[in-house]
Amino acid sequence: xxxxxxxxLSSGVLLGMAALTAQATDITGAGATFPxxxxxxxxxxYKAASxxxxxxxxxxxxxxxxxxxxxxxxxxxxDDPMSGEQLDKLGLMxxxxxxxxxxxxxxxxxxxxxxxxxxxxxxxxxxxxKIKKWNEAPIQSLNPDVKLxxxxxxxxxxxxxxxxxxxxxxxxxxxxxDWKDKVGEGKAVKWPVGQGGKGNEGVAAYVKQLxxxxxxxxxxxxxxxxxxxxxxxxxxxxxxxxxxxxxxAAAANAKWDSVPGMxxxxxxxxxxxxxxxxxxxxxxxxxxxxxxxxGRTAVSFFDWAFEKGAKTASxxxxxxxPKDVTDKIRAAWHADLxxxxxxxxx
Numbered sequence: 001x002x003x004x005x006x007x008x009l010s011s012g013v014l015l016g017m018a019a020l021t022a023q024a025t026d027i028t029g030a031g032a033t034f035p036x037x038x039x040x041x042x043x044x045x046y047k048a049a050s051x052x053x054x055x056x057x058x059x060x061x062x063x064x065x066x067x068x069x070x071x072x073x074x075x076x077x078x079d080d081p082m083s084g085e086q087l088d089k090l091g092l093m094x095x096x097x098x099x100x101x102x103x104x105x106x107x108x109x110x111x112x113x114x115x116x117x118x119x120x121x122x123x124x125x126x127x128x129x130k131i132k133k134w135n136e137a138p139i140q141s142l143n144p145d146v147k148l149x150x151x152x153x154x155x156x157x158x159x160x161x162x163x164x165x166x167x168x169x170x171x172x173x174x175x176x177x178d179w180k181d182k183v184g185e186g187k188a189v190k191w192p193v194g195q196g197g198k199g200n201e202g203v204a205a206y207v208k209q210l211x212x213x214x215x216x217x218x219x220x221x222x223x224x225x226x227x228x229x230x231x232x233x234x235x236x237x238x239x240x241x242x243x244x245x246x247x248x249a250a251a252a253n254a255k256w257d258s259v260p261g262m263x264x265x266x267x268x269x270x271x272x273x274x275x276x277x278x279x280x281x282x283x284x285x286x287x288x289x290x291x292x293x294x295g296r297t298a299v300s301f302f303d304w305a306f307e308k309g310a311k312t313a314s315x316x317x318x319x320x321x322p323k324d325v326t327d328k329i330r331a332a333w334h335a336d337l338x339x340x341x342x343x344x345x346x
Contacts, residue, residue: 024050025297030057031064031077032163033199034218035098035281038316039077042305045312054301060199062161062187068092068284074294076284079163080187081263091287093336094261095329096280097302099251099319100218102167103242103277105204105227107213108134110147113222116230117142117239120175120268120276123232126214127155127172128179129193134212149212156206156215159196161187167279168216171267175276216277219247219317236272243275247319250278256325285337292339299333299345306330 029039036058043054059067061078068076069090077097087094104118122138125131131138134148158165169185183189197203200217204225207215219242222229231239240246250269256262266278283302289295305313306329310320321329337344 024052025293026053026055027074027294027297027301028055028057029064029075029077029283029298030059030067030073031284032061032079032281033058033201034061034079034100034102034164034279035077035318036200037218037220037224038098038309038313038318041312041316042301042309045309046301046304049304049308050300052297052301058199058201060158060160060187061163061166065161065284068286071286071290074285074291075298077281078284079279079281080166081259081261081265081280081282082284083263084260087261092284093287093332094263094282094284095302095332096256096262096264096321096325097283097305098313098321099247099266099278099280100220100317101242101247101250101275101278102164102171102216103219103222103229104232105207105215105217105222105229107207107209107211107228108148109211111228113228114231114241115143116146116228117233118230119233120171124172124176124179126153127157127192127194128176128182129155130178151212154210154213155191155194156203156210156213157191157194157196158188158198158203160198162199163187163279163281164200164216164218165189167265167267167277170265171277174268223317232276234272234274234276235268235270236274238272240273240275244314244317244319246273246275247278249273250275251280251319254280256328262325262328287336287338289337289339289344292344295337295339295344299337303330303333 039056064076064078067073135150166187173180173185197206200221203215204217204221207213249271254264306326313320
């Protein structure tokens with residue numbers, strides 16, 4: 001069935017705009033702050049094209065899962081993909097929407113964006129509270145030409161349930177046995193040190209305000225807030241800058257069909273150009289749509305984003321999904337989404 005749907009969709013757009021938007025339908029989504037900048041821009045452009053409004057609430061991945069589970073939104077969004085067992089239990093389908101990167105950001109006098117070099121083990125030790133000052137040997141030895149202060153490091157982390165935190169802690173657990181044993185990974189963890197900010201917005205704001213601080217945010221937030229991001233050493237031993245090419249390199253060999261709901265984790269991927277804290281962000285929809293028009297509008301929005309929003313995503317330092325992946329997503333929409341026992345999409 002999916003193969004047949006893929007053939008039917010080979011021409012590109014899943015459904016004609018006229019068929020989906022003959023009557024304006026406004027929808028609401030909630031969840032991950034990671035993709036909020038691009039979702040907001042897509043929503044504005046989509047409304048101009050279709051007349052349909054998409055109200056996306058940037059409340060964190062944990063909140064997005066809670067809202068879709070409670071059926072108070074038309075779609076949920078999470079950077080921490082749900083397992084196949086969870087999806088089946090709740091009657092949800094999941095698909096990736098866009099790819100991006102999480103970056104360490106610092107506020108250290110004289111340190112400009114992209115100058116400071118850090119490794120995964122050093123980042124883990126900073127967030128564990130083992131490295132306490134900026135000029136300690138593990139940091140200074142990586143940056144012999146950078147003047148670092150003998151100042152206490154202020155760690156900033158997320159205070160809410162966060163898919164960005166999942167990606168960040170998943171990465172730290174892969175590169176630091178100590179972090180894996182003492183803290184582990186998840187949307188929310190027991191932080192050894194530091195103070196919390198709500199959303200990528202909150203972490204960015206704290207780092208911008210607090211001298212000698214370090215945090216982690218999605219790359220678009222670092223750029224929008226003029227924060228100094230760092231280079232990070234990847235699996236191949238290369239120090240790389242966070243940029244679209246590095247995120248794309250990490251995602252290049254992703255095996256999207258290897259896990260249910262295409263829930264691939266892209267941290268610490270091989271390749272000399274790969275950014276080590278890359279991730280996809282995911283959308284959650286009920287397979288059985290209680291409000292068919294809302295469901296069709298949600299599909300129309302993401303179909304439009306895949307077809308017309310790729311350049312916008314690139315311009316905002318995200319990585320659009322490859323066409324073969326969006327074709328699979330469109331086929332899954334046709335195969336899995338129902339309303340009153342009948343296919344949602346004609």
